[in-house]
Amino acid sequence: MQISKFRQDVYNAVKLVPRGKVATYAQIALMSGHNGAARAVGNALHVNPYFGEVPCHRVVNASGRLAPDFAFGGADEQKQMLERENVPVENGVVDLEKYQWRGGDN
DNA sequence: CAACTGACTCACT
DNA sequence: TAGTGAGCCAGTT
Numbered sequence: 001m002q003i004s005k006f007r008q009d010v011y012n013a014v015k016l017v018p019r020g021k022v023a024t025y026a027q028i029a030l031m032s033g034h035n036g037a038a039r040a041v042g043n044a045l046h047v048n049p050y051f052g053e054v055p056c057h058r059v060v061n062a063s064g065r066l067a068p069d070f071a072f073g074g075a076d077e078q079k080q081m082l083e084r085e086n087v088p089v090e091n092g093v094v095d096l097e098k099y100q101w102r103g104g105d106n
Numbered sequence: 107c108a109a110c111t112g113a114c115t116c117a118c119t
Numbered sequence: 120t121a122g123t124g125a126g127c128c129a130g131t132t
Contacts, residue, residue: 004129006128007129024114024115025113025114029114034128035128036115036128037114037127037128038114038115038128039111039112039114039115039127039128040127040128040130041114041128042113042114043111043113043114043130044129046112046113047112047130059113061114062114071113
């Protein structure tokens with residue numbers, strides 16, 4: 001079975017996030033046309049480890065907090081990837097005021 | 107079709 | 120500061 005259009009929308013939105021920037025689940029949901037579906041977005045990424053195709057490490061929650069320990073293989077891994085993308089991670093938190101991607105809707 | 111779950115978010119205690 | 124509850128949406132059972 002192919003992935004639902006909703007998920008494709010989510011992956012597409014995540015893939016649009018440029019290197020050196022991050023986006024929140026709520027924002028991905030919004031730009032994908034599913035405002036308020038932040039949970040569904042997180043779930044979609046969780047069940048679809050399209051690693052290499054979908055930069056899920058650039059997706060953080062509303063607090064700029066990285067995903068829990070069970071994603072990617074560890075929040076630390078996500079942190080390393082973000083830092084490698086020129087996105088500093090302070091104590092597992094990204095400065096959304098400076099690194100949240102703005103080019104889709106707002 | 108109804109209920110449960112979840113990488114979410116906001117508000118209250 | 121940490122923990123809990125309710126609301127939101129989509130997917131799975």
